[in-house]
Amino acid sequence: MWFAPLYPIRPVNQRKEASYNREIPRHIRVYEVVRQHISGGVYSPGDLLPSENELCQLHKVTRPTVRKALDRLANEGFIVRHQGKGSIVKGVPKGVGILAIQGTTSAVGKEKLLTRIITGPEIRSWTEAFSFPLSKVEQESGCLYLERLRIVDNKPVFFDVTMIPNINMPRFTSRNLENKSLFDVLRKNYRLEVKGGEQRILAITADERLMHFFGVPAGHPVVQLNRRIETNRPGFFLYSQVFCNTDEFVLSGNF
Amino acid sequence: MWFAPLYPIRPVNQRKEASYNREIPRHIRVYEVVRQHISGGVYSPGDLLPSENELCQLHKVTRPTVRKALDRLANEGFIVRHQGKGSIVKGVPKGVGILAIQGTTSAVGKEKLLTRIITGPEIRSWTEAFSFPLSKVEQESGCLYLERLRIVDNKPVFFDVTMIPNINMPRFTSRNLENKSLFDVLRKNYRLEVKGGEQRILAITADERLMHFFGVPAGHPVVQLNRRIETNRPGFFLYSQVFCNTDEFVLSGNF
DNA sequence: AAACAGAACTTGTAAACACAAGTAATCAAC
DNA sequence: GTTGATTACTTGTGTTTACAAGTTCTGTTT
Structure with a gap:
């Protein structure tokens, strides 16, 4: 009815x-x-x-x-x-910090942070993506490899390895990334926005290389982050591995 | 009228x-x-x-x-x-991993996770809240103190200390929290919802106590998280400190 | 058999109403 | 002046009713 x-x-x-x-x-x-x-x-x-x-x-x-x-x-x-x-x-909900969505640059503040490129950016074939699974397309395309040391107040705090699938990333190897936010470069030049991601955190003791970079003795504990970062380009992920000497600076973030 | x-x-x-x-x-x-x-x-x-x-x-x-x-x-x-x-x-939302917003229970899965109460819950006066600042009200009210050991697959993985301001938390000390999700108890019995928070992460070497709990040798690296957790009750925060042995289980979470 | 129309579900939006319960200002009594 | 009840707000919860709009099945027509 x-x-x-x-x-x-x-x-x-x-x-x-x-x-x-x-x-x-x-x-x-x-x-x-x-x-x-x-x-x-x-x-x-x-x-x-x-x-x-x-x-x-x-x-x-x-x-x-x-x-x-x-x-x-x-x-x-x-x-x-x-x-x-x-x-x-209450105001506009404050953004998510270093652990959540942004790179280290925006977390620490650009003034005090220096970035030294250790290796790259260069094209390599994948060895592994920090234990994250790689798709066939990613594996076949190779990756853009980059190692950086982040220095805060003259003290080396972060050492990170970034791997980006070499898919539609023209001229990336010839870019100057010294003292620049990688995410800014990706956003401005490649319209890549970070959307989210997955991260795994563990504690390790510094190996030879980290002892050298951080200037710490053997047996020193270091935080290791393995991250897979989603972007606005579907199926396109950034992979990064961050080592952090938390003696004077801790990793902090909101959630 | x-x-x-x-x-x-x-x-x-x-x-x-x-x-x-x-x-x-x-x-x-x-x-x-x-x-x-x-x-x-x-x-x-x-x-x-x-x-x-x-x-x-x-x-x-x-x-x-x-x-x-x-x-x-x-x-x-x-x-x-x-x-x-x-x-x-859709299922239980994964992703709200330990680092993001939920406790360890939902991150690992209830089946494999055992929780053993080490201390408490008991009323104490504050000593400090893991280097987070405390308000006057919080300080005067004292805190509910709780130490737990989380065991996954028969291996102790997390040791956490939780401090909750003793404000309008009736009968909390007499609650049985063994093998229960603390957040579930808070949500159901006190209508406390986790809204977000701040966390600081560092790597340390295990002290005597952690060596005992985790069964690890001296010098073993451990992840330490200090967290201040916002709730739906304005001005009411939970404070927790989590130690994690990342030998076999890593801290993972989405962002 | 295939195509279409319609019925019978589903969730989505919105109004109008009633009352519970917390907060703050007012005003009278002490 | 201080206290305490009243009152007039505020948000919180819940019901009832009405219709919009998407989905799926069913039955009729072709």
Whole structure:
């Protein structure tokens, strides 16, 4: 059985169009607006957001709709809600640190960090990708190999090995990477964005080479990170291995 | 002005008790049950979850309530929803490895992991929170102290120290935490959700105690993690220190 | 048998309502 | 002035109703 609608819920579409032009849900609209207001500085951290009922009036929607928007904002860390008080702006959720998504450059701060290229960049065939499995395509293409030593406050802290599949990476071997963020170069010159990845962490004792680079005695403990980094290019991964002398600098990051 | 309720919404509380024993919201109840069914293997990845209406009947709640539970499950990656089709089980979200956001239990898999309580849970005064700064309130409240040894495949792999501010944590010291996920206990009994945090990683050599726990010789390298973990309770942080013997198991996680 | 129409499901969006519970300001009583 | 109850906010939870829109099966038509 069919019942005539008691009231018109949404304004009749003026023009019927393809589905890609379908209305954006109202709770998402509200979310977008408030989110932009927070990241745009209309509301500062610590501010009290308009109450749910005020937001209802502002956006001409009902409370469940507003609440759905605020649910998401709270979930993503833009706001904190307090029963009986209101929603307090927390700010734009801070990014993920060295261990999470960015290279060491942005974590330590560009000023104090020097990067010395030890080897490469040069084309090699894969030996292994730090125990991550390699696809056939990757294996056949060879890799761009790079070894760097990172120096903070005149002390060598990181030694990293980076391996990038040699697929559509023109002129990479002739690039000057000294004191540059690798991720910046990849983003600007190859439109490669880091999306996420997987990492494995272990503690080892320094081998001859690390003893030499870090200037530490035999038996010195070192953190080793093996990372497989996803990019916006589907199926294209960066592989990197980082050794870190945590005597004076620790690896820190948010999650 | 006051209006008599048109209908009784929820069954009258049989006995009025203190606030820590307040009713757990129904959408959270439903969430917990379905979540356990997924991680417990009642539903396998690829399976179609009961429809929202069926879940309504099962749990004797209405659709918005069920939807709120499913919203969260989808958000956390347990399920994927398809309009017109249903909700498909994706499985326990891997990736939330030890380094990212969850405890070791979900990272390794519950089957193989045993947890032995070494000390506590007991109330102590703070000595320090692994070099994280403590607020005045935290310092004055004292902390719940807990030491655990995690055993994977009969090999001790993790030793962790957890410190929780003793603020509104009734009966925590008398809880049995043996072979349980601490985060699960906190979520179910105290409605504490992990939101994120900060961690610092370093490599050390095992001291007397770790040599004993891990059964490793002197000079053995060990990964140390100091973590400050944010929760949904504003200003309430968990502090934990994890030592990991990475000989046979590495710390892995996604980002 | 193949194609189409429709019914009968599914989830997605949104409103309107009712009440619970936490917070903060106000105001009266002491 | 201080205390304590009241009141007027705030967010939290839950129900009911209505319709939109995607998917799948079924039955009829061709």
